[in-house]
Amino acid sequence: MLQSLFLNSLRKTWERAQRRHSSIKRTRSVWRHTKTIVDNTSHIGASDILLVAMFRDEKFRLGPFIDYYRRLGIDHFIFIDNDSTDGGLDPSLCEAAKDISLFRVTQSFGAARQGTDWLNAFLQRYCCDHWVISVDVDEFFVFPHMESRTLRDLVSHLTDAEQAAVWSLMLDMYPDGPIEDITFNKDTQPVLQADHFDPNTYFMVAGGYQDVWVRGGPRLRRFFKEHPEKAPALNKVPLIKWKKNFSYLINQHVVSPVRLNSPHCWHSHVTGALLHFKFDSRFSAKAKEESGRGEHYQGGEEYKRYSDYYKSSTKLDLMYASSTRFESSKTLLDLGLINDGLWS
Amino acid sequence: MSKKIGVALIVHGFDASSRLLVERLVRDYDSIVIHVDTSAAPQVLESYQAFASPNVLVINTRHVEWGRWGIVAATLDAIAASLDRTPDLDYIAVISGSCYPIQSASALRDYLADHPFDYIEAFDIFSHRWVLDGPQAERLYWWYPFDFWKHRRLFDVAYAIQNKLKIRRRRPSGYEYAIGSQWCLMRAETWRRVIDKLTNDRLLVRFMKNVWIPDETAIQTVVRTIVPEREIVQTSPALYHYNCYGRPVQFFAEHAELLTQQGFFFARKLATSDVALRKELDRLTENAPLPRDFQLGKRTGALSRMGRPTDKKRQFPKLNNHFRTGQAPSRVRTYYVVFCSKEVTEAECEQWCRRNLKGASYVGPLFAYSEIGAPEWFCQMLDITPNDFKVRDAFPHDFLTLIVDHAPSEPALVIPQDTKAGLVDRIVADTNARKIILFRETKIEDGYLPWIAGKLSRGQGGYELHQLQAPDVAALKPDNDSLPVAQGDCGSLRLNPI
Known part of the structure; x- marks a missing residue:
């Protein structure tokens, strides 16, 4: 018994070490494929809150995205452009802004484990000992009481409560009506166009990294009923006080060390949500392309399903009986989809 | 005669909310002395000096570091400066930049006219547990040469070594050592005597300089020693609230109303950036009389829940897997589970449930083998059809939880004979499920009924047996033979001992 306990912990330590080592090794190849376009990272202050995001051909999203996170209290943006063909972010604009750094990566997205290696590389180089949000450009972070409190208030609470990471649920947002009726553009906050979400269709299973895998939402309802276990995961750990030995293992879904993955400890932690704006009139074209x-x-099996759907129909309406309108973070807090933990 | 009240403000930064605080204090109080940390940026000092009011004096004498003597020295300097400038002050309060008044100054004056005491927490450090999480009396026992924030490792090592060696520093005798919040409100006369002690008693000062967090000990000890106990009110005038880790809880704009209901004159810590909260407090309290039900030290409302763990029930995501967690799918509600043998048809089962389980809402065979037998409202709620059983089979716990939580009344689930065994095990383990076996068989052989009865008798919470017709159940026995079985008429009922 004792021996097996000991061997078990030894094995776990070994696995952890291997995981870390391999992810650090993988980041090395990233820099060979990286070109610096605008480097404002010298402007990063010691207590700044950072954001790392990667994008590909999503120029129209960047305006509202930067606006939203600037208002939230992000001090510096690090953008990873994966070979955009639509021009991406305007370098002259970044030069002027001083709080944006832009890098271009030419490696294949799949070869970099869906961008996980890029994330790790940039987080390790620029974000150690900072609070950092890692999201895609279609994800908008929401936390409890965000209407009256700032992101800095949140991280100061997290520091106080010894919480090193914030678990978040991805909420797929959709409009009231066919998604083909709306088109996200560079002038409008997407939440004004796609303001509905699923309040209850979330299903959970325990993962192997002290984590909770959540599947559900409109994508499971509409595309994955036959294979619910293949539905996209909705759990992410986007906000972390990054340390040099940390690394993401599977996108932002799972992070090492694994203790950061559990949403709560002996009491409720603060958890957030990521409003995920995937559904607009571009969705069918994107599904076909991807x-x-x-x-x-x-x-890209997920995208094959979506494009199959469009073979038989032209419109996609995700509304159903329980769809709820997103008003503020309080909507989610009342539904119990986010928690305020000790921060009430 | 109304009391003259001075305020000593200890700050190290300046922002929009500091401006509001100083302006409010200038409007309300008779003398304000601001001590600015010497290590703060020069602009901070200039910003405070820019307040052109004869009531304000800015001093800049000490380097203030958390947990060190500097903060006590700065407090004493500020008090001494107040007394020098305005010798006829009756009272002086000590607050910091993150405090804010939550009652008007006139209310405070009225209160002090009726209750002329010293307001300071000075609890006996050895017998009264004041520190929530961390060393208390140990603060006096040992030396603390290393900084807690900068050299945490060394701090811990030094602490552990001294603890191991059972070291006790010699304390100056003749003092009752006390501990409490450093934010206090005391009579000018008391302050004079405190300053006198803490400048002239070299032994005490030398001791206190090496104590851990002397600002919560030094002044309190002197006060407890020199002021008769009946003249000390053991309450800080500033409301503070700690979370379960012993760290201060911050207040935000939505707490304005809550703060004014508390039995204190100041509150801390207000979120540094929250100008709206301060403006709201100004609106609510400035020039307001003392509330009729004011009771010093009273904490009411939602305050007690702040910084405490929230209800586990509301925690999301919560794994509904009671195999792992030992938790039932729903802690709030009980529900009926009706196990049916093959000979009982679904219609009969439904009829029985509707007739016998009064007040329960009939759900149906939710876990039937290849379709979801759930009511229409449930299917609509989750946007599923009866054919989507694969979703249900992938996440059976969540389905159970959803139906138990959302049903209009206690739900009654039917578990047909062909349900997967794994799921039956999980329901058997749930104490909130009231289990009923419904059967018709007159001649019981090895098979489903003994199997399920045996399972339930070994499981949690017992079960009930109901036969639809033909009362001959003698043959039905749980397969472990340990428990007696119901005998008798149709519909007879027996509960296992729980």
């Missing part, structure tokens, strides 16, 4: 490109998880 299913052909096959760079996403499991060869």
Whole structure:
């Protein structure tokens, strides 16, 4: 008994060491494929809150994205442009802004484990000992009481409560009506166009990294009823006080050390949500493109499903009986989808 | 005669909320002395000096570091400066930049006219547990040469070594050592005597300089020693609230109303950036009389829940897997589970449930083998059809939780004979499920009924047996033979001992 306990812990330590080592090794190759476009990282202050985001051909999202997170209290943005063909972020604009650094990576998205290696590389180089948000440009972070409190208030509370990471649920947002009726653009906050979400269709299973895998939402309801275990994961750990030995293992879903993955400890932690704006009139074209490109998880199988759907129909309406309108963080707090932990 | 009240303000930074604080104090109080940390940026000092009011004096004498003597020295300097400038002050309060008044100054004056005491927490350090999480009397026992924040490792090592060696520093005798919040409100006369002690008693000063967090000990000890106990009110005038880690809880704009209901004159810590909260407090309290039900030290409302763990029930995501956690799917509600043998049809089962389980809402065979037998409202709520059983099979716990939580009344689930065994095990383990076996068989052989009865008798919470017709149940026995079985008429009922 004792011996097996000891061997078990030894094995776990070994696995952890291997995981870390391999992820650090993988980041090395990232820099060979990286070109610095605008480097404002010298402006990063010691207590700044940072944001790392990667994008590809999503120029129209960047305006509202930067606006939203600037208002939230992000001090410096690090953007990873994966070979955008639409021009991406305007370098002259970044030069002027001083709080944006832009890098261009030419490596294949799939080869970099859906961008996980890029994230780790940039986080390790620029974000050690900072609070940092790692999201995609279609994800908007929401935390409890955000209407009256700032992100800095949140991280100071997290520091006080010895909470090193914030677990978040991804909420797929959709409009009231067919998604083809709206088009996200560079002038409007997407939450004004796609303001509905699923309040209750979330299903959970325990993962192997002290984590909780959540599946559900409109994508499970509409595309994955036959294979619910293949539905996209909705759990992420986007906000972390990054240390040099940390690394993401599976996108932002799982992070090492694994203790950061558990949403709560003996009492409730603060958890947040990521409003995920995937559904607009571009969705069918994107599904077709990505299913052909096959760079996403499991060869873009998810996108094949979406493009199959559009073979038989032209419109996609995700509304159902329980769809709820997003008003403020209080909507989510009342539904119990986010927690304020000790921060009431 | 109304009392003259001075304020000593200890600060190290300046922002929009500091401006509001100083302006409010200038409007309300008779003398304000601001001590600015010497290590603060020069602009901070200039910003405070820019307040052109004859009531304000800015001093800049000490380097203030958390947990060190500097903060006590700065307090004493500020008090001494107040007394020098305005010798006829009756009272002086000590607050910091993150405090704010939550009652008007006139209310405070009225209160002090009726209750002329010293307001300071000075609890006996050895017998009264004041520190929530961390060393208390140990603060006096040992030396603390290393900084807690900068050299945490060394601090801990030094602490552990001294603890191991059972070291006790010699304390100056003749003092009752006390501990309490450093934010206090005391009579000018008391302050004069405190300053006198803490400048002239070299032994005490030398001792206190090496104590851990002397600002919560030094002044309190002197006060407890020199002021008769009946003249000390053991309450800080500034409301503070700690979370379960012993760290201060911050207040935000939505707490304005809550703060004014508390039995204190100041509150801390207000969120540094929250100008709206301060403006709201100004609106609510400035020139307001003392509330009729004011009771010093009273904490009411939602305050007690702040910084405490929230209800586990509301925690999301919560794994509904009671295999792992030992938790039932729903802690709030009980529900009926009706196990049916093959000979009982679904219609009969439903009829029985509706007739016998009064007040329960009939759900149906939610876990039937290849379809979801759930009511329409449930299917609509989750946007599923009866054919989507794969979703249910992937997440059976969540389905159970959802139906138990959302049903209009206690739900009654039917578990047909062909349900997967794993799921039956999980329901058997749930103490909130009231289990009922419904059967018709007259001749019981090895098979489903003994199997399920045996399972339930070994499981949690017992079960009930109901036969639809033909009362011959003698043959039905749990397969472990340990428990007696119901005998008798149709519909007879027996509960296992729980």
